[in-house]
Amino acid sequence: MQIFKESLWNQFGASIDMLTNAISSYPENLWYEKKKFFYISYHVAIFLDYYTTIPAATLSSPLPFTLSDNIPEDGIDDIVPDNIYSKEEILAYIQSGRNRAQELIFNMTETDFATLWVEIESDKVMPVFELFLYNLRHVQHHAAQLNMMLRTDTGDAPNWVRSAQK
Template structure:
């Protein structure tokens, strides 16, 4: 039972990550530093993808592509939340970061046991208190939400968007 659950979870989570990758890859290089809303959205999604794979929860999470929490009065209009990247990272850097998180997600799901799925993931402030299974679904939904937003930006800006990915191609 657990192997089938893990396989299905990976096939769908991997597909969400692949859709995010396809959207980032399609965004034109010439718009990368000028249309920053796309970048900020992709960056936010990648940081939280990595953060929610931080199991068990660790207080001193530090993303692979660092950010600074900004003073609310100094947040650029394009930014999401108060996460201000230390710089505008290149498309290649974001895609590399995405691949690293994809591999981490794959390894995490591959190693899941029935016991691990029900362990609690609790942030220090108690805002989020999920089972590992629920956290993975939450994370997958977050990735898919932002992949959809990026696809909308693509349609609005270049009248093109990647096709739907129904399942990750690689097996667990």
Template sequence: MIQTIRESLWNQFGGSIDMLTNAISAYPENLWNEQKKFFYISYHVSVFLDYYLTIPAGPLSSPLSFTLSEVIPVEGIDDIVPDNIYSQAEILAYLQASRKKCHDLIFNMTETDFTQLWVEVESNKIMPVFELFLYNMRHVQHHAAQLNMILKKDTGNAPDWVRAAG
């Protein structure tokens, strides 16, 4: 049973990451620096995908650096402000690393690992690790949908639905 759970979770979570990757890949490079909302969403979801794959919970960090801000920037999301406008290639490479991290975590988890609590002290988020995977997947899918909506508006086209991880 646990193997079926791992495979099903990966198929759907990996599919969500693939949809996010497809959306970011499809955005025209000439708009990347002009229409910064797309970049900010891409950056935000990449950082938090990685963060919610940190088990047990650790400090918020990223190989693509940011500054924590008390004031939410007009174009930013939450309280993380990227230190640079990172390229599509940098965001996509970060997503690929997080995709592998996600895959490896899911397939190396034991039933006990899935039931341990993930505790984020700063925000008082507490949930079983299995629920954290679902929470993270929903977060990825939410932002993939936003990016696809922006793509449709800016280019008239958006990538197709991904049924399962490729």
């Protein structure tokens, strides 16, 4: 079981590290100018937190949001942040989710991984182990989007992360 936990963490943590590297690399002036980068960063941070809440709970965040049909021009979903939070705030939020994911992975039993995670607001149901894979894929998807935006906006992006930083 330990090898599976280590492998899961190495890849999930690497995805989070790639996300962190992309956000850290984005120029401060563009953060407030080209808000799409911010909206994606916020979205992935809030769902990293949400998908590491076991058992499932109502969607919430220490960086408040409003559910709205009035999505901002650069927004990506109906979760509209109440402010344009700083990069430091988003990075701290992601670090909190990273810490929780690592702690969960290494403290779970086989039974814990097999327990069903049941989303409160929808019909999404999956074993906790699959939830970690789902979350990993979600983080990596958005890290790739942010890296593409970095290349477009600055001509550069951080390198691939092979394994989680300790």
